[in-house]
Amino acid sequence: MHDTLVAFAKWLEGTPWGLMTRESIWAYPFVQLIHFTGLSIWLGTNFALDLRLLGVGSRRATAAQVAQELFVWNWIGFAIVLTGGFMLFSGIATAFIGNIAFQWKLGLFVPLALIWHVVVQRKAREWGQTIDTPGIARFAALTEILLWICVITAAVQIPNH
């Protein structure tokens, strides 16, 4: 398993986009821009739904409406995050897979937060029918926010390892 991962990482580093991200001083900031722009749209739309489920802020629209109207841009944001993240990873893939903070981020927190988000987004249709949301919805929304904070915390630790 580990050997396959290392072989894959080495292959990624040799791909044209891997080489470009690593070797051009202009490419890296632009790839980071892609990742960060996507993260803004992704987290901005996630939090808008989570906060509505929590009942904080404007309550004129129901959580079900918020989930539905932000759905498309939420996943456009995710596609942008993934594109940028994949390119950043390709540049120094072998270093990333050996980095403990990166392992926590991509091996645990990202899958957990992502699955949690999909569940929250789907359940919001039912939890968000009325102006007031049930306790379980508030718990789920708060947990999602905390999970994304874990993801960012792990990401911030990557350069320290």
Place this chain on the structure above:
Amino acid sequence: MWEALENLGWVKTLGSTGWMYSIVAVTHYLTMFWCIGSIAVVDLRVMGIAARRRSLAELAEQLFPWVWIAFVFAIISGFLMFATDAGDWAPSKIFHVKLTFIAAAAVVAGLIQWLVPRWAQQAKIPTWAKVLALVSLLLWIGSIIWASEVPALEGLG
């Protein structure tokens, strides 16, 4: 002056205590994404390419509080990060460009918030409103690109 800030007792503690600096950095990234993401959705709605079934006035009313709350936290955490290495950051030309873009983006965001109730009353959102929303998006993207260029070109951060 910037060296004096960098050498304040609490700034030195912040800069040399891993977990404290991490909390500040996580706050900065989190609130920066939250702020830009919230305003971006409003901009996209003004441009007519997001949440078209939702009234613009209502969407703006829901998202603008998050824009400004997140913005304030991003500025405070950003200042703290700056303070720990103020002597090096202060003269950086690219950092100045970044701050200028952020200031311009914040002014445009305030302008959009102020104008939304008028646009919402009209049968059709005027074209110049869409142009202003696009300018807002480009200024935020510009802020991110200049933020990424500081470490790339000046070796800071």
